[in-house]
Amino acid sequence: MNDFIEQLPEQLQLDQLPLIGEAWIYHVFAVVLASLVCAYIAKRVLDHVQARAEKTRNIWDDALVDAARRPAWVLIWSMGLLWAARITALQMDDDLAAVLDQLQRLLLIGLLTWFVLRMMRQVEQRLVDPAYRETPADKTTVGAIGKLLRASVVITAALVVLQSLGYSISGVLAFGGIGGIAVGFAAKDLLANFFGGLMIYLDRPFVVGNWIRSPDRNIEGTVEDIGWRLTRIRTFDKRPLYIPNAVFANIVVENPSRMTHRRIYEHIGIRYDDIKRMEPIVADVRKMLQAHEDIDQEQTLMVFFDRCSPSSVDFFIYCFTTPVWAEFHRVKEDVLLKILAIVEKHEAQVAFPTSTIHLPDALELRGAQLADGRPRDSVRELQENDA
The missing domain is CATH 3.30.70.100 (Alpha-Beta Plaits)
Structure with a gap:
């Protein structure tokens, strides 16, 4: 945008010169009014495009419109307000105008990054939504690719911001390489969990939504999320388990869902x-x-x-x-x-546990006589006679 302004004829670069009297106030008012009109037009255009996009099953047009709404609104108003502030600053301090130019560049980078991240998030949601695709993509794979792409975008945006601020990217990268060794020793558990999550994404022993359990640990439930450091599992009594990914490299995992x-x-x-x-x-x-x-x-x-x-x-x-x-x-x-x-x-019966007690004949006889009500002496005499 600044390059475009610099290429304009000198007489059109109204914000480069101090304005006489109160003319700059009208200029600021015109910029704010133009921002309001542009915001209204952008909203109407996006509403029309979204109405057309909803009639198709293409995920990209819907994602593009949804991702562009908020960044476009912020872009129009922020650029308009910064332009108005720059006009005001030229009447007071040129250094402040230079700061506003730098802020404008950083804001453009931030808004572009925000738009790309929103676009990735919208596409990721639609790839796994049956309403947009007859055969939704695997949620775990889409999530892993989305996280990698978002990390790449954020790192790239950070490097561009550093370059815009005047820092040497090569120096930053060199420092990052040296610092990475120290960080690797200090955060070995964190790195172990990161690579454990990477192996889950590559080997795919389970995915989001699977019921898993481990005979080695008291782990059983439904996988809700696979992060780069933790995997969240919801047990059958609805308790969440947060398990470091490095644990899965050393235990046996059973996947009954398959x-x-x-x-x-x-x-x-x-x-x-x-x-x-x-x-x-x-x-x-x-x-x-x-x-x-x-x-x-x-x-x-x-x-x-x-x-x-x-x-x-x-x-x-x-x-x-x-x-x-x-x-x-x-x-x-x-x-x-x-x-x-x-x-x-077949006139049979299912068996149940039973016990049969076999008694000697003398005990059976004694029990029978006692049941008749005879005294013990009579029973003993009867037993002797039988003998």
Whole structure:
């Protein structure tokens, strides 16, 4: 913008010369009024463009309009006010006008950076939103790429600002290289977490929304966010867990969300008195599972008499169904109810723990006589006679 002003004819550079009398007041008023008109026109134009953009499924036009709204409004008013302030400063102090020029350049850099960051954020949100895409992108991958790009933009903007302030970028980079070694030793845990987060993004053992757990640690829940230092997990009782990323490099992580099937593995016991009915019961249960629409017939399916337990003879069922947690329990409930119906159909009973006590004949006789109400002496005499 300053280059454009310098290229204007000298007679048009009204803000470069002190104005006579109160003319500068009218000039300032004209600049503020022009800013107001430009802000109104920009709003109307953006509203019209947004209305057209909403009719398409292209994510870029919507993101561009949403990202440009606030920076454009701030740009118009800030440039207008700075221009008015510069005109006023020329009437008082040239050094103040130079400071305002520097501030104007820095503000342009900041607004451009703000616009680019907003644009990235809008695109990132739309890439994972089903309302904009039929097949949304992976939230974890989009988040990782977005964070890297935003960090690059911020670093680049900082270097441009330093250059605008008169600092040597090469010196800053050299100092950063030397300082980076010291920082690396002082913040090794922080760097370990950073590279741990990077490995999560690259290896993808889990993504946002997955249910994970670790047999090595008391960690189980749904992944809500994967940051560069911490991963936030929400447990099933809704408590948040904040886990440093370096931890995942040293533990085993199980990801049940990526299960292809869930297994139904149960033992059913019937009484020893019903052992003759075991074979037809097992055969009918096997037929029932083979005909069940929710049991995957391409996976292992077994029903066999398995063991003789202390109070029952047991057979087991082994099959696979849907990986969806709630649906799995519905299927399992249906299977168990049908198995119990088959057991009842064959006039057998499901066994429960029982104990049988065998007593010697003399004790049985004593118990019987005491139950008749006879005195103990009579019982003893009866036992001696029997002997």
